[in-house]
Amino acid sequence: MTATKKAHPYGGKMTFWERTYLPEVFRGMGITIKHVIHNLLHTSEMPTVQYPEEHRSYSPRFRGRHRLMQRDDGSPRCVACMMCSTACPADCIHIVAGEHPDPAIEKFPETFDIDLLRCVYCGLCEEACPCDAIRMDTGIYEIAGTTREEFFVSKEFLLNNKSDGTEV
């Protein structure tokens, strides 16, 4: 039986100096210290975003917290057709429809609640809406709270959830 030549697992044989490790170790240390010195001298060029003070800018297509569009008189544009809650894969939109006094409008949402904790921000509700009543263009992604109830947002909240991020 002839001995088969075993290939090095990482391709090729290591040279003597590579096998002593030390030159490579020093080379590595040289690379890291180069980073340290560069970063010490150019602290302002660091890619880190200082989050609470700085914000990463997102594309206008970014899907943030939802808002409900208003008619000219301030009432919701939504007609409670439930397309969004039907399309919602997370089942987080809860609408109760009601009879509107104006027969031209006929149907309107008595309640329109979104459970932001369940929402997966997929945007299917936006796409399903036949009236352009729900949008996710507020750009708000800092959604934090101390109780679960805070994430269960109502129609009134969503109507005043402006696209420039302000909440009234």
Place this chain on the structure above:
Amino acid sequence: MELVVSSLLKIAFLLTVILGLVPVLIWAERKGSAFIQDRTGPNRASVLGIRLGGLVHPIADVMKLLFKEDFRPENAHRFLYALAPFLVFFIALLTYAVIPFGDFIRIGGVEYQLVVADLNVGILYVLAIASLGTYGVVMGGWASNNKYAFLGAVRSTSQMISYEISMGLSIIGLMLIFSSLRLTDIVAGQGGAIWNWGFAMQPLGAILFIVAVFAETNRNPFDLPEGESELVSGYHLEYSSMKFALFFMAEYTNMVIGAALITTLFFGGWNIPWLTRSVIEGHAGTILPVHLVIQAVVMGLISLLFFRRAARERDKFGDARDREPGFMGVVTALMALGAAGSFALKPWAIGVDAASIYATLLQVGAFVGKVVFFCWVFIWVRWTLPRFRYDQLMGLGWKVMLPLALANVVLTAIWLAIV
């Protein structure tokens, strides 16, 4: 009585330096790793807006660790579980007793040696105590009654045994050259030119010793007893609160010891190359003013940088943090002014006693500076190299380092016999 007082003062000095270095090292570890990885690192915790580049974070850490629940696993061994962290930390501090951090200080005509215990078997003491440290690790790992902690302890033991041998052998060459086990003798023998330092006479021994010290201190690339990715966090997995903090501090204390040993044995200890005590004492009237001028200029430049930043970033954050550059500028300016103002004391006409103390201070400063540098090397290496695989660790210890250390001993002996 005088011996007791002077020893207590020396111990107090050492404890202050070492324990003071621990938070600084933790900060250096975090900030250094951040800069190596192109991150900003800690910069949030502040006292009245003063952040010191993240140096306030260790204070927040201490507060957190103090108030955390002191948890003990249900089936842990009560006594050993509590004892282990104390043992580790205690043994880590013991080693300093024999390390000289200066040659002597002359006060009132009496010379006090700047070492707590000048043992004639100093090196043996260091090796003996350092290897005791593993008992704490083994105890902690075993008493936790956790398989990961136990595996960490087992690894620690075998690693200690493997590298203790090459560590001991790597210094034998040095002992042969200096013909002494006393650390003060070894340091004194490295005075004068830089080629008198141990690493110049024992390059192989120095490399072997440094590698072995890395292994002994369980630092990367030899941190297998902790091995986060495979052992969660190894022997101190079950520890929390101040018990964990003791393990953590012991790690950095061991690092300082390692650095101090490397410095003492191979990098001249407290010696400053060419500037021996007689040189400093003889030219104190020149060296001190130059020293003060350099300090005043450097601090002044730094304070100018701070002031410029204060003017540029007046409203960067809109809170107390905006005051920081101004505050730092004032502090550094005061330091520059202090250095400049001390010319009023006529440093060019320094007295003989004062010159002696100045020489001692420079030597201690040189020692501390070297120690800090080697601590940084520990950190530097950790964030550069990946961890060894266990079989690689054993292979390196037994099949590479041990033969090399033996060869080093033989070659040194032959060379000494010929010369």
Place this chain on the structure above:
Amino acid sequence: MVKVTIDGRELEFPEGTSLFDACREARGEALPHFCYHPDLSVAGVCRLCQVEVEGMPKLTIACNTGVREGMVVHTRNERVKTAARQILEMHLINHPVDCPICDQAGECGLQDQYMNHGLYESEVDKDDKVHKAKAEVIGPHVILDKERCVLCSRCVRFCDEVTGTGEMGIFNRGDRAEIGIAPGKELANNYSLNTVDICPVGALTSRDFRFKKRVWLLKSTASICPGCATGCNVRVDHEAGRIFRLKPRYNKEVNGRWMCDIGRMTYRGVHSEKRLDGPMLRGDGDLAPVSWSDLHTFLAERQVGLWISSPAQTLEEQALLAALGEQARTSGGVSTAGRGDGDDLLLHGDRTPNRTGLEWTDLQQHDPASLVALVRETSGAVVVHGGDPAETAPGFLAAVGGRALIFLGTHANATSKAATVVVPMSVWAEKDGLFVNKDGRVQAVRRAVARPEQAVEDWRFLVDLWSAAGCADAPAGLPALRRWLAERVPALNDLDLNALPAGGLAPATAPAGAGGDE
């Protein structure tokens, strides 16, 4: 028989078959249509079912054409398809396309036809459409949207031909033509919601169901209406444990395609506020909640002297109660209870679903006086399963006196208020069971929604009581219970009750017309 060639297939049909039905059989699916309805006369107004018959110069509507020998018909060629698309476009000219707010969306003929046969781009601007009245209430149950109407006249024909009340009609002409109610009338007959069912678009919608739920979210369970002895076949539409509406389910033998408004509203009782929602025991004068184990302990200590069932219970429950009462006395409840006015269409004067079942299980019904007398004759506790004898049989409570009155029921009533023990039970939509209608047809109700948390399934509770009373071979599980039932009731001896067809079964040996008193 006549031979007809439809889309190249030669088929034979009996003489007099309409071409519409012939095409449905040949194609496997119906031709597009709005106005054609199998139970109503042919109107031929929607013009959607046009087909090409060779030899005829124009397309002809299939619904109003009979099959003839040698006819060659094309239903899928380009000419027919174009005609359907253009007719559909005409129907939609003035349609408001307000599907988002329309309750019909999801089960709408216009939506279906458009997706199957239309798919054109509309050429009518939204603002050019003729607008008509929206959301006009035309009766207690029905609301009309004139804009959405396609004038198929199904509702008009229904009111003329089925109920004979004739409230509806088509008024005006051209694009102002609209469906409406005859002046001074309202759509108030007891079958008005059938017009909602047959309306192919969203013109007529139910006021009760209005805006409650989108139809595509509903799940359906086939069941039986518990409203009267007719036993109309229904579809229970429910979602998330709540019933939203009942719709008739086609059964040629019982109700055809219709059902009455009273029956449709029976679902409301399921979610009534008066539902009993926990076991209760009379402690110091008042009924107080009690644990199930304490309740069973109490029941085990009582010797029952009289078991009273009711015609609202399923056949299984009646049979179990009869078996439990074999050592004591039994009654089928008050014979005068649950009576009302019937009509000659579907609604029966007996407003209980299962009076026939009482006879089949040998539970004698009593008039109020004789029930009170029966109570006086017996000693020991009295068990009332369903019904309200305290209300319908005056003197019942006095006759019970200080004895334990055990009420197994679903809703709070006079009997439950006076009872010593109250056990919450399930209503028809929350359990499986069999009802026997006035003609002796055995039909199954199925569980559609979940019971209230604390309620029990009646037959399981009775089986447990029976086991506790010492019966070693009480049937466990519904299939076993039904086998036991088939053995016990002579009329059912030959039947496999576990494999009942969708339309129910009428046993040949059934004693007919047992429940009726007309």
